[in-house]
Amino acid sequence: MLDTNVCSKARLSRDPRFDGKFFIAVKTTGIYCRTICPVRTPKEENVTYFPNAVLAADAGFRPCLRCRPDSAPGSPAWKGVGATLERAIKIIDEGYLQAHSLQQLATRLGVTDRYLRKLFRQHIGVSPKRYALYQQCLFAKKLLHQTPLPVSQIALASGFNSIRRFNDCFKNQLNLSPTQIREEKSAKTSVIRLTLAYRPPLNWPHLVQFLKRRMIPTMEWCDDNGYGRTFELNGTKGHFTLRHEPEAHQFQTDIEIDDIRALKAVVNNIRRLFDLDSDLTVIESDLSNALGTHFPLTSGIRLPGIWSLYEAGIRAILGQQISVTAAKNLVAQLVEELGEDVMKESQQLKHFPTPTAVSQSDLAFLKIPQSRKNTLIQFSHYYCNAASPDDTDEWNSITGIGHWTIQYARLRGLSDPNILLVGDLGVKKAIKQSKANIDPTLASPWNSYLTFQLWSKLS
Numbered sequence: 001m002l003d004t005n006v007c008s009k010a011r012l013s014r015d016p017r018f019d020g021k022f023f024i025a026v027k028t029t030g031i032y033c034r035t036i037c038p039v040r041t042p043k044e045e046n047v048t049y050f051p052n053a054v055l056a057a058d059a060g061f062r063p064c065l066r067c068r069p070d071s072a073p074g075s076p077a078w079k080g081v082g083a084t085l086e087r088a089i090k091i092i093d094e095g096y097l098q099a100h101s102l103q104q105l106a107t108r109l110g111v112t113d114r115y116l117r118k119l120f121r122q123h124i125g126v127s128p129k130r131y132a133l134y135q136q137c138l139f140a141k142k143l144l145h146q147t148p149l150p151v152s153q154i155a156l157a158s159g160f161n162s163i164r165r166f167n168d169c170f171k172n173q174l175n176l177s178p179t180q181i182r183e184e185k186s187a188k189t190s191v192i193r194l195t196l197a198y199r200p201p202l203n204w205p206h207l208v209q210f211l212k213r214r215m216i217p218t219m220e221w222c223d224d225n226g227y228g229r230t231f232e233l234n235g236t237k238g239h240f241t242l243r244h245e246p247e248a249h250q251f252q253t254d255i256e257i258d259d260i261r262a263l264k265a266v267v268n269n270i271r272r273l274f275d276l277d278s279d280l281t282v283i284e285s286d287l288s289n290a291l292g293t294h295f296p297l298t299s300g301i302r303l304p305g306i307w308s309l310y311e312a313g314i315r316a317i318l319g320q321q322i323s324v325t326a327a328k329n330l331v332a333q334l335v336e337e338l339g340e341d342v343m344k345e346s347q348q349l350k351h352f353p354t355p356t357a358v359s360q361s362d363l364a365f366l367k368i369p370q371s372r373k374n375t376l377i378q379f380s381h382y383y384c385n386a387a388s389p390d391d392t393d394e395w396n397s398i399t400g401i402g403h404w405t406i407q408y409a410r411l412r413g414l415s416d417p418n419i420l421l422v423g424d425l426g427v428k429k430a431i432k433q434s435k436a437n438i439d440p441t442l443a444s445p446w447n448s449y450l451t452f453q454l455w456s457k458l459s
Contacts, residue, residue: 007049010035016249017199017281020072023050025061030175032056037067054134055125062175063138068145070138071250073199074277084109085119088128094265097132098159136160137173139264144181147192149260151178157263190256194267196242197250198276203300204244206456207274210304213324214315216332218350219339228254230342230351231307233269236262237351239344240270251276256344272415275302283446287453290442295434301452305415309390310383311352312413316405317375318368330366334358337365355383375400390414411448420447430454 002022010018018035025032026042032050033039050056053069063069088109096105105128106113120128140158143149149157155166171177208222215222220229221241228241238257245252253270257263271277284297291297306312314334319327338357339350358380363373378398383389392410395401404423410416420440421427431438434457443450 002049002051004049008044011047012041017201019197019199019249020074020277021199021279023053023056023069023072024048025050025056025059030061031064032061032069033064034067034069034072037064039064039066052124053138054131057134057173057175058126058130060175063141065181068142070142070145071195071197073197074271084111084116085123088116088119092128092132093135093268095159097129098136102128133169134173136264137170139267140166140170140178141174141176141181142194143192143263144178146194149192151182153260154178157260159261159264192255192257192263194253194255195250196253196267196271196274196276197248198274199279199281200249201280201300202246202249202302203298204246206298206301207304210452214328214331216328216335218332218348219335219352229307230344230349231266231269232351232354233262233266233308235259236266237342238266239342239349240266242270242274269307273305273307275305275415278302278417283449286446287443287450291436291438291450295436295438295453297453298456301449301456303415303417303448303452304412306412307352309392309409309413310355312409312411313379313395313401313405314353314358314376315412316408317372317379317401319408320372320405330368333365334363337361355380355389359384371400411451416448418445418447419451421451424451426458427451427454430457433457 007022007024010022011024014036016036020034023032023034024037025048026046027048028042028046032053050059053063053072056069057063088105091105091108102116103113106116109116117127120126120131124131126134136158140154140160143154143157144151147154151166152163155163158166160166160169167178208224208227211220211227212222220227222228226241226243228239230239231237236257236259238255240253240255242251242253251274255263255266255270257266280300280302284299288297306315315327315331318330318334334353335350338353338361340354340357342349342351359377361377363376366373375398379395379401382395382398386394388394392406395406395409404421407419407421408424411419411421420443422440431454434454438450440447440450
């Protein structure tokens, strides 16, 4: 339940730290807005508050064309209510219900479709199908606002197979037509530029420095104000570059992609890479309460992700018991030798190697023990053949992969928020230096943030 008094104070303050945590519907206009909307503030008796945008739309309100609710950071309304719902949200956001039934989704999650509907009604307020359709429409709205893409491509990128279906759903879900939103766009370009917002604080200098130390020059590019890389996602390939705009609490992100239908999944993964949907005010408050005054937190530290769990696993294997620089050099050699070529503005770059490419190589170019080469090959072979290769519980069966490797891969490849790398030498050193009495059970469920706080003390 939302606290009306808290929502009222947050609305009047226009504090960006509340952006996306709830939405304001104005009864006199029939519009719902973000907390940072620049329009004249309506009277309190004329507004009502919703925990998420889906409920506001379900109540008959249409999204504001000024503050654009589709651009808000992800609402954490369902966070902490259980692994099943969080997994369902993630799978739906990847577009699963566009090609599969609700029953198939429930089977994949190991629950009944009735129970899944109950979870959505209880914690989000609408059915899974309604939620999925609304997310498709919000993403389409973002593309209509921010890109020159033709409506036909926007429909495909949003998961609709026909313009008619797209128009009907858009009107039904948002009470708007695409033509009411579409702005004139000038130059035609292959680059899709989107704005990705976040709730402050975000310690960009810490984040970019962490990425710079591990950057692979033929696959990634990074400077004081931006980061980019090549990527592959379920057969779709491309690259992106984002630039930080700290005053606006957002990133301008340029994406080039060879299959527009994968755009939403790509955008979701970019948001995960930079942890843009976390609520750090809550996380840091919990960590401070757990650790007391002996461990001063560095505000704004996010979880820097790795593009895929497979890539995170490879990096973790190569990084076992060696320095960050040595591990980076090994990854760079692997990418140079086995990564597929890609052109970006007449510059030759590389994709991260596929499991097939690594499993079929003898890795003779890597100056590491044969046992570690065997681990890389077996791990890649596993990824080529396993029914659920992302099930990290099964990685223990691979010789050379232990607890640290799995935990590091989950920390950065899945952005799991609750991993304290207790066996990591850097974590051990930081704990010893800080002289803090650290209890992971008290820091839970934010132990991953604690890991990065500890690493930050070393630098």
